[in-house]
Each structure stands twice: as structure tokens, then as C-alpha cells.
């Protein structure tokens with residue numbers, strides 16, 4: 001709680017999880033703690049864009065200390081309003097009504113990582129505020145963040161906008177996960193009404209080649225006959241120095257979609273991992289819904305059961321998906337380098353799923369085991385569980401194990417031989433002992449206790 005700018009630190013000792021066991025609450029100390037103040041804000045509409053902006057100030061009381069913030073403002077924008085046709089007015093109304101709620105997820109992660117209290121000097125959705133507090137508690141349990149206070153000076157009336165908005169949005173990057181979820185939603189007869197995608201016109205991806213990436217995303221959405229909402233934000237200025245991208249990407253991508261309350265009731269975040277994943281991670285079935293507002297539900301979508309190879313198999317079954325696949329972030333330009341870790345893992349997964357060379361035409365270099373071995377071994381592997389699951393798949397192919405439908409590799413000896421080479425390369429890069437017993441527990445993330 002914030003008391004005249006000073007924080008009262010409460011320590012809660014819990015004796016158990018049973019009903020009525022709320023533990024003993026003891027006031028330990030009144031201690032000055034820095035606070036991050038995000039102050040209101042302008043929701044500005046100019047030309048074809050609506051933007052939500054906050055001023056940021058880190059207030060450090062005498063005797064306390066905090067790392068510098070690095071930025072003094074943050075903005076998110078929805079572009080190309082005219083492309084949304086009759087929905088454009090509803091988008092503007094919804095964005096205005098949402099106040100600074102769309103920036104709350106990013107601000108929460110920033111304050112949580114800094115260990116400073118968060119004060120929102122502007123209108124915020126109470127549902128989102130409660131979710132942000134719960135997300136901080138989860139981050140304390142999973143990542144060791146301090147528990148902070150998050151307070152708002154003004155609550156929004158909810159729901160923020162009249163419910164003309166019935167749309168289902170899907171965050172769409174053209175990667176394996178969001179593409180597989182899109183195709184599976186379509187096949188199940190509940191296709192998203194809108195795709196939402198980030199155009200990285202702000203650092204660190206801003207550059208001459210970004211326009212070509214966006215043109216391709218727009219072309220892909222047009223071919224699929226789905227409206228595409230173009231969002232941008234400079235939130236990475238604030239977050240990149242504070243947390244790894246694996247923790248930041250859902251708040252950065254999903255937060256701005258809370259401004260789309262005028263047209264959407266829900267926005268899907270495609271799961272990185274399979275249902276029931278025990279690892280603490282920045283996108284998780286327990287965490288993603290906490291970023292919801294009263295008007296827009298953020299949904300953690302696990303439409304494709306199983307691992308990333310299963311999702312790659314869905315992508316492999318669709319020519320449109322293969323053609324527009326974009327997984328490479330090492331080289332920020334349209335297409336995929338075929339030589340970075342993400343490209344090579346994706347190509348390996350597609351190969352296990354049955355891809356031939358022509359299927360991998362979206363990659364500028366062919367799948368080679370020496371390219372896998374050339375990956376820097378000392379570099380921590382992002383998405384560690386996906387790497388382990390690929391290794392498990394390759395081991396199954398090598399052993400002649402029954403392919404898991406629709407994954408169909410390993411029918412003949414030459415395929416099994418290549419799988420063995422690829423397996424050895426990935427085991428080396430992932431520092432895995434070839435003994436399968438060593439797979440368990442090598443996730444590189446703390447397990448979630450009690451989840």
C-alpha cells in the first residue's frame with residue numbers, strides 16, 4: 001500500500017494452503033521505496049493513427065536507491081485506421097475509453113523487475129489492475145521479483161465501451177505458433193475476425209528492411225482474407241534493459257490490444273509450449289489471462305495439442321503458411337536466414353514433421369547439421385523446452401519409433417541416419433548428455449511449484 005509516498009512492507013507468513021488459513025500478517029518496517037509513476041496521458045488521434053502515451057518518472061525517496069529508468073515516456077499506437085473501414089470509429093472510441101490500461105502490462109513488468117511500486121496517474125480498468133497485481137505475485141513466485149504495490153488514481157467504469165464489439169483477435173507474427181493456431185481455429189470453424197500484428201518501426205528492429213516485413217504480413221493477411229490491425233510501440237526502450245524478451249513479449253504484444261475494445265472481445269496469445277507445461281515462462285496459461293481487461297479477454301491459446309513439432313506439422317500442411325513463415329529475428333528483414341538458432345530449430349522441427357527441401361523455401365539456406373553445430377554453444381538457448389522436445393522427437397525417429405500423427409518422418413534408413421546426425425548436433429549445442437535419462441529436469445527454468 002502507498003501511504004504518503006512511503007511503502008509499508010508487510011510480510012505474510014503462511015502456515016498452509018487450506019481453507020481459512022490466511023496466515024499471520026506482521027508489519028515489519030515502514031520503509032521508503034522508489035515508485036514508478038506513469039502519468040496521464042494523452043490519447044491522441046492524428047491522421048490515421050490513435051496513440052496512447054504516458055509520461056514516466058521514477059521517484060526515489062531520500063535514502064533509497066534504484067537503477068535509472070532510461071526513458072521518460074512510452075507510447076503505443078494503432079495505425080491505418082482507414083483500412084478498418086466502418087470499424088475505425090469504434091477503434092478510436094475503444095482506445096479513448098481504455099485510458100492507460102493498454103500500457104499497464106508493460107508498466108507492471110517494468111516495475112516488478114525494478115522492484116519499485118507502480119502508480120498509475122490516470123484512468124485504468126479495475127479488472128486489469130487486479131490482474132496486474134496477480135501477475136506481479138506470480139512473477140515473485142516464478143522469477144524472484146519483489147512483491148510491489150500497484151495503485152491507480154482513477155478507475156474506469158466497466159465495461160469500457162458498448163458491446164458492439166464481438167470480434168475475436170489473434171496476435172499474429174507469422175511464426176510457427178500463431179500460424180498453427182490460426183489454421184487450427186479456422187479448421188474448427190471459429191476463425192479469428194482480426195489478426196493483430198506488431199510493426200517494429202521503433203527500436204530495436206527499426207530499419208530499412210522493416211517495411212518489407214510489414215508488407216509481407218499485410219499481403220499474408222490479405223490472402224487469408226482477414227483484417228489486419230497494425231500496432232506499434234516503443235515499449236522495448238523501457239523493458240529491454242530490465243527483463244529478457246521471453247518475459248516481455250506478451251505484455252508488449254498483448255497490452256496494446258486492450259485498446260481494441262471497440263471491436264474485440266478477446267485476443268488470443270498462441271502458446272509457446274504444450275498444455276500443462278511445468279516451466280515458469282513469460283507466456284503461460286496461468287499468466288497470460290491476467291493481462292485481460294474487463295472489455296478484452298487475453299486468452300492463452302493451446303489449439304494445437306502437443307509440442308512445437310506438432311505445430312510445425314500444422315504449418316507444413318498449408319502452402320500459404322509455409323510461404324509466409326517468418327521466424328527469424330536475428331536478421332530483421334523479410335524471410336528467414338536459415339542459419340540462426342531459431343531458423344535451424346524450426347527447420348529441424350519441420351523436417352521431423354516431414355518437410356522436404358522445397359517445403360523449406362522460406363529459409364535462405366538449407367538444413368545442414370554442420371550449421372547446427374556452428375551455433376554458439378555458450379549462448380543460452382531461448383525456449384529451452386522446445387529444444388528438448390525437438391531432441392526427444394529426433395531420438396524417436398532414430399529409434400524407429402512409431403511416428404506421432406501427423407508427424408511422419410523416419411520411414412527409411414537414410415532418414416534415420418540424417419536424424420541421428422541432426423540429433424547429435426542438437427545434443428551438442430544444447431549440452432545434452434546422449435543418455436535420454438538426462439533430458440528430464442534440464443529445462444533451464446525454475447519449475448512452477450504447486451501449479
Ligand SMILES: [Zn+2]
Nearest residue numbers: 328337340343
Ligand atoms: Zn534466422
